[in-house]
Amino acid sequence: MKSQRVMLSALVGLLIIASLAACSGGTIGGTKAPVSGGSGGKSFNVTATEFEFKPNKFEVTAGQKITFKITNKGTVEHNFVILSPDGSQELSKITTQPGETQTLEFTPTEATTYPIDCNIAGHKEAGMVGELIVK
Ligand SMILES: [Cu+2]
The missing domain is CATH 1.20.5 (Single alpha-helices involved in coiled-coils or other helix-helix interfaces)
Structure with a gap:
């Protein structure tokens, strides 16, 4: 008992x-951990020359943060412009001088294709274009 x-x-x-x-x-x-938006981003090294981007096709997932590292290995200024799907607006843009590397971050929200180009007169026409394909 x-x-x-x-x-x-x-x-x-x-x-x-x-x-x-x-x-x-x-x-x-339950303590609040700082939210550090690191939800598996993707980065691409891109070379710009006269007159192309290498590579020039980028496949990502919607909502994924993308970092483009653009290196200008050409002899003139080039820029890297991400356009709205219909091509009417510049969503993000970076300019590089010869020998320079610049970083551009972009988070696509829509599953669509965003055109990319270098908008310096004549460059796009000469082949400085690309595509950001978002799935
Ligand atoms: Cu260019």
């Missing part, structure tokens, strides 16, 4: 400790 009661109170004690531990564990789990 007596040993049974001791067992019971020991069990209750264990339960209290267990629930306390669960509680404090919950508090630790």
